[in-house]
Amino acid sequence: MTRSPRILACGGLAALLTGAVLASVPAPARAAGFAEAGVQVSANTSLWGGTCTKNAPSDSTNDGSPLVPNGPAVTSSTAITADYSPADASDRITNTAAISARTALTTSGGLPRSLTTTFSGSVTTTSTKPVSACRIHATARVNAGAVVALDRPTWVTLTSTSKGVGQVEAYLEDPDNGYRGIYSGNNDGTSSTRTLLRPGTYGVSVSATAERGIDRAFSGRTSGSITIGFAPAGSxxxxxxxxxxxxxxxxxxxxxxxxxxxxxxxxxxxxxxxxxxxxxxxxxxxxxxxxxxxxxxxxxxxxxxxxxxxxxxxxxxxxxxxxxxxxxxxxxxxxx
CATH class of the missing domain: 2.60.40.10 (Immunoglobulins)
Incomplete structure (x- = not known):
């Protein structure tokens, strides 16, 4: 897949919307709409506890693709397995995290409308011992982001619905007022926040993660959706x-x-x-x-x-x- 030159070059959620990205937006302000939009998948593993050795490679992944307003939804997925043992070779634990998502970017009447990701994921852990001496962590993540230009006062609504293991996040970066966002971790439910934005240029991002740090057998799933919606004041x-x-x-x-x-x-x-x-x-x-x-x-x-x-x-x-x-x-x- 092709990596977007700015949004997807950033490794994490915070980096996805750095001031550097917004500073790169030229003046005068752009016409209303989305720019520099893309979807990024990433996965990594780590050892959280114990003196343990990796049994098999679990290289981090980081790949992305552009997101086109009103184009086909982008389907993305990634998976990774952590595989470790301590000095006792009979103690072996593997932890696999996987996630898949469909992401869409829409406009209406030439104005920004929404950035939406619908996702599902899983975490599966096997262990030869009831409790391993190794505590290992696996993460699979989907990020989507864009720069959005507004030419009129606009309400932005950040909404997430999730259940199961993992985390969901939605963020807006206002160059004058910093980050505004919602976060939901390892729980079921819906979160929402709304704010009125003046005309200007902003960064937006959504993120869904399947992850677990664990030292015993486990199986869990996650699913949900995240939306950043835009609507002109008075609409x-x-x-x-x-x-x-x-x-x-x-x-x-x-x-x-x-x-x-x-x-x-x-x-x-x-x-x-x-x-x-x-x-x-x-x-x-x-x-x-x-x-x-x-x-x-x-x-x-x-x-x-x-x-x-x-x-x-x-x-x-x-x-x-x-x-x-x-x-x-x-x-x-x-x-x-």
Whole structure:
């Protein structure tokens, strides 16, 4: 596989996003999107305890491939075995770590959307003794990283879901505010964090590891996913849905410039004639009602929305036959 010249040349997660990488980004800022994206696999073994000799080679591996936005997901895998014995030749222990992953990088409308890795791995240890005099460690890891340029205020969400042995990490490097990230080690569960980024250039990285340091027989697995997602401030987080979509259209994004959101009644004269009234709520508080002569096809309804928090907007259409139809959407905040 071909190694990406900068991202994949770095050996570890921290190195993947060093200031040197970001410093290499030329000014003025790049157009919005991903650059220098790649996937790296690595594996190594070590002796953690005991005076022991390696029985067989277990050379470290380090290989990578480029990651193309909206291209096919990159499949990668690696495995390694630690094999040791002490002076007692009847005491032999092997520890194998393996991991495989599928990684994808996506954009939408020319803007960064997500970096996602889905992975599975295992650690298997055999020992001729109930407890070996050697404590050995094996690690198999998948890293993926990119430089991301943002041309507008953007929310970034780091999410990981994992179970079993090993570790997962997701990191963002802000050249002004350092590292922000999540870490989950040897446990089951989901971690998530979100922050609003100003326009600029950042480094992002995800990492999944299968590993164990052990001195006895063992078998374990790990699996999960890690995502770094991007969404412009004010954009829709949960798309409009519900039976009311036939009568009311909620916007694809709120307007951060006007501190509001614009909904529209259907352009269908037939459906408008079926309406008795349409009311709008923002986070459960009624902010507007349209009825009578104001019920016209395509009518715009401007709704006030507070900038500093996410907003849930619901339109409730009451039909002349007494039936109720609703449509709801949720939007990201405009400011942090």
């Amino acid at each position: 829709v987080e949960a798309a409009p849905s519900g039976s009311g979509t036939a009568y009311v259209g909620l916007p694809a994004a709120r307007s951060c410039a006007t501190h509001g959101a614009t909904a529209r009644l259907t352009t269908s004269k037939k459906r408008v004639k079926q309406l008795r009234s349409v009311s709008f709520t923002v986070d459960g508080r009624k902010v507007a009602t349209v009825k009578g002569k104001r019920l016209t096809p395509g009518r715009a309804v401007n709704l006030p929305v507070a900038d500093a928090r996410p907003a849930s907007i619901t339109a409730t259409a009451i039909l002349k036959n007494g039936k109720k139809r609703t449509v709801t959407a949720r939007y990201l905040a405009c400011t942090g």
